[in-house]
Amino acid sequence: GESVGLHLPTLSVQEGDNSIINCAYSNSASDYFIWYKQESGKGPQFIIDIRSNMDKRQGQRVTVLLNKTVKHLSLQIAATQPGDSAVYFCAGGGGATNKLIFGTGTLLAVQP
Amino acid sequence: EPEVTQTPSHQVTQMGQEVILRCVPISNHLYFYWYRQILGQKVEFLVSFYNNEISEKSEIFDDQFSVERPDGSNFTLKIRSTKLEDSAMYFCASSGLAGAFEQYFGPGTRLTVT
Numbered sequence: 001g002e003s004v005g006l007h008l009p010t011l012s013v014q015e016g017d018n019s020i021i022n023c024a025y026s027n028s029a030s031d032y033f034i035w036y037k038q039e040s041g042k043g044p045q046f047i048i049d050i051r052s053n054m055d056k057r058q059g060q061r062v063t064v065l066l067n068k069t070v071k072h073l074s075l076q077i078a079a080t081q082p083g084d085s086a087v088y089f090c091a092g093g094g095g096a097t098n099k100l101i102f103g104t105g106t107l108l109a110v111q112p
Numbered sequence: 113e114p115e116v117t118q119t120p121s122h123q124v125t126q127m128g129q130e131v132i133l134r135c136v137p138i139s140n141h142l143y144f145y146w147y148r149q150i151l152g153q154k155v156e157f158l159v160s161f162y163n164n165e166i167s168e169k170s171e172i173f174d175d176q177f178s179v180e181r182p183d184g185s186n187f188t189l190k191i192r193s194t195k196l197e198d199s200a201m202y203f204c205a206s207s208g209l210a211g212a213f214e215q216y217f218g219p220g221t222r223l224t225v226t
Contacts (some may be wrong), residue, residue, distance in 0.1 A: 008152075036217075043203050044155060046215070049213070049214060100145075102154045
């Protein structure tokens with residue numbers, strides 16, 4: 001039958017556990033990567049960024065890891081809370097205009 | 113905290129009609145963008161705008177699309193003759209000084225073409 005849209009990968013975690021959301025990218029020319037959080041009916045919300053010459057960056061409760069060898073990016077969320085439930089996108093950016101190329105997204109479902 | 117705003121939140125239009133989506137970027141930002149997201153899919157780049165001109169556009173941004181910054185605060189996206197496949201969420205984003213790559217997104221306009 002006809003499919004409508006893409007089926008997002010889903011990560012289901014218990015409240016208080018740590019979450020790891022993964023992203024594979026293909027554009028090696030990206031100067032930086034950003035993780036965005038998108039709640040239902042809202043625009044993407046900036047979480048954390050990392051430059052391509054770094055391999056780790058930490059924020060408040062979040063850590064981003066970048067492995068350029070295998071073109072892989074991850075977002076770790078410590079002590080996941082119900083308010084963290086959302087779709088998480090990675091995006092690569094760079095070039096003269098800094099346009100962002102978004103990944104497919106992962107739905108994080110936090111169970112209380 | 114400054115934020116990007118967009119109007120309307122939802123626009124319903126008939127195929128072939130023109131629509132204008134409006135955005136007010138963060139006031140001291142210099143770079144402006146439009147993205148779209150078809151339901152259930154990823155966010156796609158449409159166009160970037162800097163110094164009162166288009167700096168880059170994607171293949172999606174064909175002759176039916178145009179952008180304008182008519183005054184010091186608004187940034188608009190016009191679709192001249194809408195098609196069914198233009199139905200999507202349209203997000204405006206802005207970023208600040210050169211080298212500051214963090215883009216702030218508005219809440220989006222849901223465009224429904226019938």
